[in-house]
Amino acid sequence: xxxxxLPLLLxxxxxxxLGAVVPRSFLTGRGAxxxxxxxxxxxxxxxxxxxxxxxxxxxxxxxxxxxxPGRSFFGRPFLFVDELxxxxxxxxxxxFGMVALVLPRTExxxxxxxxxxxxxxxxxxxxxxxxxxxxxxxxxxxxxxGYRELSVGPRARRAEGLYMLGxxxxxxxxxxxxxxxxxxSPAGRLADVxxxxxxxxxxxxxxxxxxxxxxxxxxxxxxxxxxxAPQVGAYAAARLIVPHAPDAVLTVIGVASLATAVYGAxxxxxxxNPRRAFGAFFMSQSALVMAGLDSRTTLGLAxxxxxxxxxxxxxxxxxxTLAALExxxxxxxxxxxxxxxxxxxxxxxxxxFFGLAAVGFPGTVGxxxxxxxVDGVVGDFPQMxxxxxxxxxxxxxxxxxxxxxxxxxxxxxxxxxxRTRPRERAGFLLLVGVLLALGLAPGSFLMSRHRAAEAIxxxxxxxxxxxxxxxxxxxxxxxxxxxDRELLP
Amino acid sequence: xxxxxxWGTFAIVGAPAVLLAILGASSLAGRPLPERVVGIxxxxxxxxxxxxxxxxxxxxxxxxxxRFSIPLGExxxxxxxxxxxxxxxxxxxxxxxxxxxxxxGLVGAFAHRYLHREPGYHRFFILLSLxxxxxxxxxxxxxxxxxxxxxxxxxxxxxxxxxxxxxxxQPLQNGFLTFAVxxxxxxxxxxxxxxxxxxxxxGAFEKLFGAGSEAGAPLSENQxxxxxxxxxxxxxxxxxxxxxxxxLPRAMEGPTPSSAIFYGxxxxxxxxxxxxxxxxxxxxxxxxxxxxxxxxxxxxxxxxLVEQTQTDIKGALAYASLTxxxxxxxxxxxxxxxxxxxxxxxxxxxxxxxxLRAPSLLHDLHQVESAVGEHLAHTGMRFERIAPAxxxxxxxxxxLERAYLDELLDKLIVRPFQGVFQFFDGLEQRWLAGLExxxxxxxxxxxxxxxxxxxxx
Numbered sequence: 013x014x015x016x017x018l019p020l021l022l023x024x025x026x027x028x029x030l031g032a033v034v035p036r037s038f039l040t041g042r043g044a045x046x047x048x049x050x051x052x053x054x055x056x057x058x059x060x061x062x063x064x065x066x067x068x069x070x071x072x073x074x075x076x077x078x079x080x081p082g083r084s085f086f087g088r089p090f091l092f093v094d095e096l097x098x099x100x101x102x103x104x105x106x107x108f109g110m111v112a113l114v115l116p117r118t119e120x121x122x123x124x125x126x127x128x129x130x131x132x133x134x135x136x137x138x139x140x141x142x143x144x145x146x147x148x149x150x151x152x153x154x155x156x157x158g159y160r161e162l163s164v165g166p167r168a169r170r171a172e173g174l175y176m177l178g179x180x181x182x183x184x185x186x187x188x189x190x191x192x193x194x195x196x197s198p199a200g201r202l203a204d205v206x207x208x209x210x211x212x213x214x215x216x217x218x219x220x221x222x223x224x225x226x227x228x229x230x231x232x233x234x235x236x237x238x239x240x241a242p243q244v245g246a247y248a249a250a251r252l253i254v255p256h257a258p259d260a261v262l263t264v265i266g267v268a269s270l271a272t273a274v275y276g277a278x279x280x281x282x283x284x285n286p287r288r289a290f291g292a293f294f295m296s297q298s299a300l301v302m303a304g305l306d307s308r309t310t311l312g313l314a315x316x317x318x319x320x321x322x323x324x325x326x327x328x329x330x331x332x333t334l335a336a337l338e339x340x341x342x343x344x345x346x347x348x349x350x351x352x353x354x355x356x357x358x359x360x361x362x363x364x365f366f367g368l369a370a371v372g373f374p375g376t377v378g379x380x381x382x383x384x385x386v387d388g389v390v391g392d393f394p395q396m397x398x399x400x401x402x403x404x405x406x407x408x409x410x411x412x413x414x415x416x417x418x419x420x421x422x423x424x425x426x427x428x429x430x431r432t433r434p435r436e437r438a439g440f441l442l443l444v445g446v447l448l449a450l451g452l453a454p455g456s457f458l459m460s461r462h463r464a465a466e467a468i469x470x471x472x473x474x475x476x477x478x479x480x481x482x483x484x485x486x487x488x489x490x491x492x493x494x495x496d497r498e499l500l501p
Numbered sequence: 502x503x504x505x506x507x508w509g510t511f512a513i514v515g516a517p518a519v520l521l522a523i524l525g526a527s528s529l530a531g532r533p534l535p536e537r538v539v540g541i542x543x544x545x546x547x548x549x550x551x552x553x554x555x556x557x558x559x560x561x562x563x564x565x566x567x568r569f570s571i572p573l574g575e576x577x578x579x580x581x582x583x584x585x586x587x588x589x590x591x592x593x594x595x596x597x598x599x600x601x602x603x604x605x606g607l608v609g610a611f612a613h614r615y616l617h618r619e620p621g622y623h624r625f626f627i628l629l630s631l632x633x634x635x636x637x638x639x640x641x642x643x644x645x646x647x648x649x650x651x652x653x654x655x656x657x658x659x660x661x662x663x664x665x666x667x668x669x670x671q672p673l674q675n676g677f678l679t680f681a682v683x684x685x686x687x688x689x690x691x692x693x694x695x696x697x698x699x700x701x702x703x704g705a706f707e708k709l710f711g712a713g714s715e716a717g718a719p720l721s722e723n724q725x726x727x728x729x730x731x732x733x734x735x736x737x738x739x740x741x742x743x744x745x746x747x748x749l750p751r752a753m754e755g756p757t758p759s760s761a762i763f764y765g766x767x768x769x770x771x772x773x774x775x776x777x778x779x780x781x782x783x784x785x786x787x788x789x790x791x792x793x794x795x796x797x798x799x800x801x802x803x804x805x806l807v808e809q810t811q812t813d814i815k816g817a818l819a820y821a822s823l824t825x826x827x828x829x830x831x832x833x834x835x836x837x838x839x840x841x842x843x844x845x846x847x848x849x850x851x852x853x854x855x856x857l858r859a860p861s862l863l864h865d866l867h868q869v870e871s872a873v874g875e876h877l878a879h880t881g882m883r884f885e886r887i888a889p890a891x892x893x894x895x896x897x898x899x900x901l902e903r904a905y906l907d908e909l910l911d912k913l914i915v916r917p918f919q920g921v922f923q924f925f926d927g928l929e930q931r932w933l934a935g936l937e938x939x940x941x942x943x944x945x946x947x948x949x950x951x952x953x954x955x956x957x958x
Binding site (some may be wrong): 045125170172174222223225226229256275278279281283308309311314330349351353354357358361366373374375379380383384386387388390391398401403406408409412413416419420421422432437441454457458459462 | 528529531536575576577578579580581582584620624646649650651654660667668669670673674676677680681684685687688689695696698699816822918919921922923924926930932933934936937940941
């Protein structure tokens with residue numbers, strides 16, 4: 013265990029949280045915009061710094077904060093960074109930073125500065141802890157912006173909101189039950205089932221998926237992206253389910269995830285509403301992450317963890333190009349060829365690039381993740397490899413179909429503002445750069461995910477599955493809860 | 502081999518890569534280069550590439566080395582997986598690389614004038630350089646994994662160039678159709694890559710096939726049959742063999758220079774290249790080899806028949822290409838190696854010339870007819886002469902409808918797929934609408950209110 017010399021982890025949580033609780037009257041107009049850009053930018057820099065310290069400056073194992081309140085009051089740290097979360101932090105901060113940068117003016121009233129910062133604080137808090145009670149707390153808090161997005165206004169949606177409330181109830185009930193019961197007791201098992209239900213619902217896994225398309229259809233796209241792209245559900249699964257769930261449960265989750273991946277890809281292809289198509293696309297790709305998490309091999313699990321980040325970044329970019337297009341043209345449709353490539357070539361190229369990156373096109377980082385996932389599972393579970401490849405093929409078709417329909421055609425859009433703004437260009441180029449750079453040299457990235465996968469599988473099966481050098485941890489107990497749940501060796 | 506050979510191979514691949522980087526970066530930055538500069542860069546890139554091919558060929562001939570590989574390390578690796586990067590230069594890859602550099606350079610020079618002041622001028626050259634890079638990497642790849650990665654680049658650039666004139670509906674539809682065929686058939690290649698890696702622990706050709714194809718692939722007979730079948734599926738897609746040949750004539754919607762290079766010369770032969778490169782696997786799977794022969798000959802016969810009823814010159818040329826590619830595949834299936842390679846080179850060069858000449862040919866014909874003062878005599882009609890009189894009308898109908906293959910695929914694959922997922926989409930929407938009604942305490946809305954969102958593939 014290493015200790016940071018500065019309270020970077022605390023800052024990662026507190027900074028956006030402070031921004032989120034500033035009175036609304038202080039955050040209006042350009043000032044709010046500047047605060048949003050400043051905070052998300054600083055968060056990204058902090059997250060990169062933490063990842064750099066972990067990978068290059070730390071002693072391995074885990075990294076804790078010197079001013080963690082958990083250590084002062086409970087004798088154990090609440091916030092920590094390990095191999096799994098070391099890259100999730102910059103990933104989450106990058107998604108928030110990019111969304112803040114390219115956020116269209118038309119969406120600012122729904123995706124307000126306070127809401128975005130609150131979501132960022134919650135998301136990064138999730139990635140910084142494995143304490144079930146804390147996780148439950150931030151799970152609730154992170155769900156509220158999405159719920160509020162749907163439940164307010166004349167076109168409020170209660171059906172999708174019910175699913176979200178369901179995840180809150182299931183997760184908190186599961187954690188509470190687990191807190192007061194033995195892991196192996198019937199109550200402990202019931203707690204696992206409740207947590208599993210919450211995770212599957214939040215991840216939009218069949219048969220708990222129906223809210224996903226409606227959410228993407230009715231919510232503001234930036235909110236929907238920030239709510240779903242970091243994949244908090246996958247984190248909960250990696251921390252609370254995968255390390256100790258019975259094999260049969262993992263098999264069921266794996267099969268359901270693969271069914272979701274193929275089903276979502278098929279569903280996306282027959283949509284005429286681009287938002288619903290994006291929702292189904294997202295559901296399909298993120299199900300692959302879940303399928304990877306349930307893999308029994310280190311390589312397959314590493315592939316799933318790599319896809320988590322690569323498809324998350326790419327899908328966030330894909331969604332934001334859609335939001336930028338909506339801001340220019342209003343409601344979009346895939347029924348006809350909408351035209352407009354000549355006026356928005358940069359947006360069109362970005363849209364295509366992010367779509368292809370999300371499905372793991374060669375040259376982008378998703379390619380390495382998908383290769384690892386497919387190769388990792390083909391021996392034990394060939395059906396999974398076939399499903400992954402089918403999903404990728406179908407989603408590739410969706411990307412090109414949407415690209416042609418949204419940007420091809422003779423229609424001329426005469427709306428005054430069609431060209432790409434410098435901030436949009438910077439935001440999308442940043443993402444393109446990350447996806448390409450990691451895609452051309454994915455070695456270290458994949459190795460990091462491999463080590464994270466080893467740690468998860470080591471917690472699950474012991475040392476027998478480990479093929480790489482064991483990560484040495486300090487003998488000092490990190491948290492009793494983590495040790496009890498076998499999250500750490 | 503010497504360092505010269507290594508640098509030469511790098512230059513072959515590096516030149517189009519640098520061209521792509523320059524053109525792509527300038528376009529992304531919103532400052533596309535002037536046409537004159539683009540023209541110079543394109544010519545320069547392909548001259549460097551072509552010159553490197555010649556140098557390598559001379560070097561190989563002089564040193565009497567039949568093949569050499571250039572290991573580039575690993576693209577990415579974990580303790581249990583290695584994606585090996587490496588280039589393999591032999592008579593097969595060097596022939597294809599030379600062909601690619603020469604034809605891309607020629608077509609680039611042609612397109613520089615042909616597309617002068619076209620709105621999509623820069624886009625064309627970005628896609629051309631992407632294609633050239635993909636093709637160079639495909640033919641020089643030292644492993645199956647690399648072939649797959651490069652194969653995808655070729656497919657994407659091909660589909661985007663078909664949809665080049667994106668303000669018209671037809672090119673967009675045809676571009677999507679082509680991409681769909683590629684994407685589905687590429688599943689075969691990806692599956693083969695994964696299986697070979699799983700069975701043999703590597704996809705590197707040097708390790709798989711040893712010093713030469715005579716060594717054979719380290720796969721059991723059953724494994725070889727499965728892998729060969731999957732590879733053949735990929736070849737079918739890229740080389741437009743039956744039953745998915747319908748995309749090739751539709752691909753003619755793209756600009757003439759791209760049609761020349763993709764569907765007359767290089768892309769359409771990529772399937773043949775794949776079969777030649779993995780020939781040792783097919784040697785272990787004679788049944789699949791015979792299947793290659795049958796499909797190739799059927800495609801050739803089909804294309805020869807359909808060609809007779811084509812009314813546009815590019816459509817006729819597309820089917821003429823298909824006839825030759827079918828025959829080339831049959832030759833490969835019969836176990837020949839040198840003859841199909843020579844056939845490919847000859848066919849690619851002559852067909853490219855025909856495609857590039859096509860736009861001005863009709864104009865010249867009209868001029869000749871005007872000068873002569875009468876229509877020139879019709880030539881051909883060979884099929885009509887040999888076909889029995891009773892079957893002519895039937896054959897004509899069959900040829901006109903392209904043997905109903907597109908309809909068949911539509912009926913058997915596309916529509917069922919569409920129907921199933923539209924049904925589920927309707928269910929999804931009805932479920933949420935019903936739940937919403939219950940939660941609001943209202944009666945359920947009429948079923949039709951939420952139906953029919955799916956617009957189809």
